[in-house]
Amino acid sequence: MTTPVPDVPDVVVVAGPGLVADLRLLSEIAEREFAALGVRGRMAAAAGAAEVEALLASPEVPVVLPGPDPGVRALVSRHPRAVWLDLHPVADPAGPEHLHGRGVGGLAWAVRRAVHRLRWPARRVAYGPHPDQWAEVRPAREAAGPAPVAAVLHGGYWRSVWGADLMDALCADLAGRGLAVWNLEYRRPDRHGWAATTEDVAAGIALAAGEASGPLVVIGHSAGGQLALRAAADDDRVSLAVSLAGVLDLVEGDRRRLSAGAVAAALGGPAEEAPEVYARSSPLERLPLKVPQLVVQGGGDDPDLVDLGRRYARAARAAGDDVTYLEMSGDHFDVIDPASPIWRATAGVIADRVRGGPRRR
Structure with a gap:
């Protein structure tokens, strides 16, 4: 079977302020997924809510690890295209695009989710x-x-x-x-x-x-x-x-x-x-x-x-x-x-x- 693969915009993985994780490791995981999925992407570390908001306004598909900042979390929850990832379990996840509790390895699933939902809409x-x-x-x-x-x-x-x-x-x-x-x-x-x-x-x-x-x-x-x-x-x-x-x-x-x-x-x-x-x-x-x-x-x-x-x-x-x-x-x-x-x-x-x-x- 040969099925054309639709184009997907570039992906940006955003690490929010206060995120407890090694950014180099996150970048390595993201790069592997970009290559496997045939998309372009990058890693961006944001120092505050204003930087996160600017990244969310870009044409790139956002995958966000918001960290603990309430303002950043509110921004991500309102964004219609964002897939967001909490490394730890949360009591009240925000919906199907909010992945949680899978640790650092969960970033691979978050990137896949962001790409698949645009490449093959449901x-x-x-x-x-x-x-x-x-x-x-x-x-x-x-x-x-x-x-x-x-x-x-x-x-x-x-x-x-x-x-x-x-x-x-x-x-x-x-x-x-x-x-x-x-x-x-x-x-x-x-x-x-x-x-x-x-x-x-x-x-x-x-x-x-x-x-x-x-x-x-x-x-x-x-x-x-x-x-x-x-x-x-x-x-x-x-x-x-x-x-x-x-x-x-x-x-x-x-x-x-x-x-x-x-x-x-x-x-x-x-x-x-x-x-x-x-x-x-x-x-x-x-x-x-x-x-x-x-x-x-x-x-x-x-x-x-x-x-x-x-x-x-x-x-x-x-x-x-x-x-x-x-x-x-x-x-x-x-x-x-x-x-x-x-x-x-x-x-x-x-x-x-x-x-x-x-x-x-």
Whole structure:
């Protein structure tokens, strides 16, 4: 597939006054992202609010690390094109363009967000009243006939510092391959509880299904892989469920304390204290799902995730499900990187399945 890449204005990364971070390191991270994304950019350190305001008025796309100054933060919050990054978690993020809690490495995601939202614009659709209940919809480009619909679920071990921006590049790639893409945000359980998360995923998928004229594919990465397969078990409109490095055995994931106990934190307690919740939520416990599945795993990922993926695929086949297991070289994020061999192979399998492959039983 060859899709023209639209031009994006130059990017300026602004370090606000009082920011606690090494500016050289920030510049190195930004330069790597500029090169990878094929854009021009620069780093600018601002001594005060007036300098920040001048930089925001430039034609460049601003990515701002505002630091603690209230005046600077107010300026950034009002700017319609700015993506802003707090290195530490914040209690009340300002919206989808406010990334937080990812440390210095979060600058890479902030630059990607700034570029992708301009390069491949999306339509924002709300499916509920809460600020986290929305989807970014990208129509299929050059689809032949009714376009398959992909509902995409980000990961992040169900924690609120991670959001739908993780899937921007993958969603743009899928749209270029002829799928209409719904990148779903949802309330995370660390702030809203497990029931809110599962309700939001179901509601978002239902909205995407309601607009589908072709097959419905649900795709999830990491913790989103668990959410995708669990949702597919509950929704008979799903034609294909795809797990990308998913957490597919929650009971064992809890026992091994994946990501410092992320499973128990998300589900409200360990498996032995909430067996009904785990039985409803863990894809392994829900077998057979009775929907075709694609389970993708990078061989260089966390060995526990490789183990969970392999064991899940064997168990699903033994239960009678139609499962394709794809393991190739790659790490946890290669599976959502459009430039990686493992994603290109994944996209090929998805295309084959949604265009005439077997449907759910």
